[in-house]
Amino acid sequence: MSRLRRFFGTPEAIAGAAILALLIVMALAAPLLFPGDPQAIAGPALLPPFQDWSLPLGTDRLGRDVLAELFHGARTSLAVGLAAAAAALLIGAVVGTLAGFAGGLIDEVLMRITDAFQTVPSFLLALAFVSIVGPSLGVVVAAIALGAWTGPARVARAEVLSIRERDYVAGARVIGMHPLEIAFHEVLPNALPPVLALSSVIVAAAILTEAALSFLGLGDPNRVTWGGMIAEGRTVLRTAPFLSVVPGIALVLTVLGVYLAGEGVVESTAVRRSLS
């Protein structure tokens, strides 16, 4: 529990955790507070905020409830951000562990593939992937993960390179453990902490990438996304700027919250590691 206390010791971590908690509540409460299709017409078009209290944030060009869209958009942003980051961390950890532990030719091949992915700008990669395969939530997640796994792979490999020389790995070989079991059961769990430290940055980047894809019209058309809302509001930016500003603020706060909370976790574990 002292770890929790240490996590909540810095104001940044508290702010991050509060924003994240709010966002999670929004995402979970969306279908309860705004049942029905958030993309259905709810009132007159382009109603400004704070005019009609049944539509507190007003309506967009087609008369859709902005607040309902905002809540439902939180679901998409969080789901895509977390799923893409989880996929990227998983792929990266597995590739990095295999490369670092096997060494030799396998290491060379895997790291050259990693280089190749790293040289292609990850956003262009996601853009190309989605426009070829077609926009759906799963494809967007895969497209973002495709450009984000290289960082975790490099960190995992570096960590594995140092761990594989430890006595307990030699000990596992001496008792006849299979190399794959050594890699994934003995080495990988101990290589994870610095890899997981990347997760906040990856989640934040994934949420931004998803918003950017939606902005360009490559998001899942059946889901409300903040990026899509900004794009939608762009056409009426002069007359109804709130349509772009409101989801924009939500996006900025989300990324900030994820980043601050992630920093808090890293900070609190870093203290623990340096103490031990």
Next chain:
Amino acid sequence: MSVLAVSNLAKRYHRGGKPFAAVDDVSFEIGPAETLALAGPSGSGKSTIARLVLRLIEPDAGRIDFEDSDFLALSGAALRARRARIQMVFQDPLAAFNPRATVARVLDDPLRIHGIASRAERPRRIAALLERVGLDAGLAAHAIHEISGGQRQRVAIARAIATRPSLIVLDEAVSALDVSVRGQILELLLDLQRRERIAYLFISHDLGVIRAVAHRVIILDAGRIAESGDARAVVTNPQSAIGKALVAATPKLIRNRP
């Protein structure tokens, strides 16, 4: 008949571009239930020999026969299966275990990997192993980092004997322990040797310990055998320069009272 026969073993490393012989033309044999000690200063190749014998690293030349069959010819699954018979205990009992492991998992792994006991039977076998090395069976649930250094080294010995080996390589296995614990661990090792007829390759720089537990000793210098023979004879009256230096470096109680 010998448990381990090593002949003309050699291993070179490159240090700053220059080749450097860590082990150079080393040959020895260990019989059943025999303790052969390897002594020598740091960098004399003791630990390299241990790792070569265990196939943790591969030799550049030489031959290793384990239980009268070519150990270097094995690979993959055959090598892993054979490893049940040749085990190792490391110097640092903390570094030798996965920091996340519990005592039970450490002992469960060899039993599972070599199919020695069924899943249902293993907890009983683990308890028996712990008792065999003089530990309480209740220790199984503890994490490795929760128990003391001496207890950890006993767990390491329990792991080594779990697969009923004929040879255990002890790489400075008692060097990191304090003196009172060291005596108990050495006694445990001698008792295991008497009852289970396990041979030891005992690596140490402490000639006092070697004299107490080893039958024969090999003194290494820069990867080569400087001198070998009966442990007591060599420690009492070393012939080689390096042997004399090692004996002179051993701390002694001051005996010459006026």
